[in-house]
Amino acid sequence: MHELTLVIGTRNYSSWSLRPWLLLRHLGLSFAERLFDLDTPEFAREVPKLSPSGRVPVLLHGSLRVWESLAICEYASELAGGRGWPEDGAARARARAVATEMHAGFQALRSACPMNTRAVGRRVPMTPAIEADLRRIDAIWSECRRDFAAAGPWLFGRFSTADAMYAPVVLRVRTYDLPLGEVARGWCTTMLADPHLQDWLRAAAAESQVVAADEVGA
Ligand SMILES: N[C@@H](CCC(=O)N[C@@H](CS)C(=O)NCC(=O)O)C(=O)O
Incomplete structure (x- = not known):
């Protein structure tokens, strides 16, 4: 078997x-990293x-x-016997929908609030488009937590690709103090306490590169 x-x-x-x-870490897959x-x-x-x-x-992975x-994430999940998605078919379809919604959308939030894990206390002007993105994200997280709280602390109970896809949004919420409801904030707290995310944040804090275009907010 080739190394990942x-x-x-x-x-x-x-x-x-x-x-x-983050998903590879949660799945327990061993992998090397190359950072540029x-x-x-x-x-x-x-x-x-x-x-x-x-x-x-x-x-x-090999060639x-x-x-x-x-x-x-899909490939990693397959390597891990499907553990990157919920077991239940309906939950899995919903998790795929919210993960895809993240991959394809929330452009206003993503461009106004770049991920900048070291920065806190930044403020960006709110626009109707950012507010609309946040309302939708709040609804996704709150509804998932309402429906899957009994199964575990993550969006669909057990950690899945859906959690991994939204992890950077949690970091944006922290950097720019973005408004969310209580339930959504609760899931952010769970994510921020995750030991694997903490590892990423520690390594990010030790980096020295500054990308001026991503240093936004007063
Ligand atoms: N849709 C791609 C987006 C990948 C992407 O935009 N990556 C950025 C870094 S976060 C990149 O490689 N930027 C360098 C460039 O575009 O030259 C994905 O989901 O992986």
């Missing part, structure tokens, strides 16, 4: 890298040799390259 290698970007800023990294600082000549030179899209994350964060 996950190619990622600067931990402080690379929200797409965090998602599959974002927006550097080395990234521009080396990453396209590894990733067909020229972007990170990309998972290397196979799996790019796109959600596709990596």
Whole structure:
């Protein structure tokens, strides 16, 4: 069996890298990491040799390259006997829907509030589009917690790809103090206490790269 290698970007800023990294950790899959600082000549030179899209994350498994964060989560889940998704078929369909909604959407929030794990106390001007994204995210998290609280602390009880996909949003909520209801905030607290996420945050805190374009908010 070939070793898995996950190619990622600067931990402080690379929200797409965090998602599959966190799932691989939760699934207990052993993997090596290769990190390239974002927006550097080395990234521009080396990453396209590894990733067909020229972007990170990309998972290397023998001669196979799996790019796109959600596709990596799917592949990792298959390697782990399907444990990356809920067991129940209806819950699994719903988890896939909310994970895809994250992968494809929330553009206003994502562009106004870049992930910046080291930063706290930042403020960005609210716009109707950001508020609409937050309302939808609040509804997803609150409804999942309402329906799956008895099964465990994560969105669908047990940790799944859906949790991994929304982890960077939790970090944005923390950085920019974004408004959410009590139930959604409760799930943020669960995520922030996760030992694997804590490992990522510790490593991000030790990084020195600053990407000026992602340093937003007063
Ligand atoms: N849709 C992709 C997005 C990947 C992406 O945009 N990655 C960023 C880093 S977080 C990147 O590689 N940026 C460098 C570039 O675009 O040159 C995914 O889900 O993996």
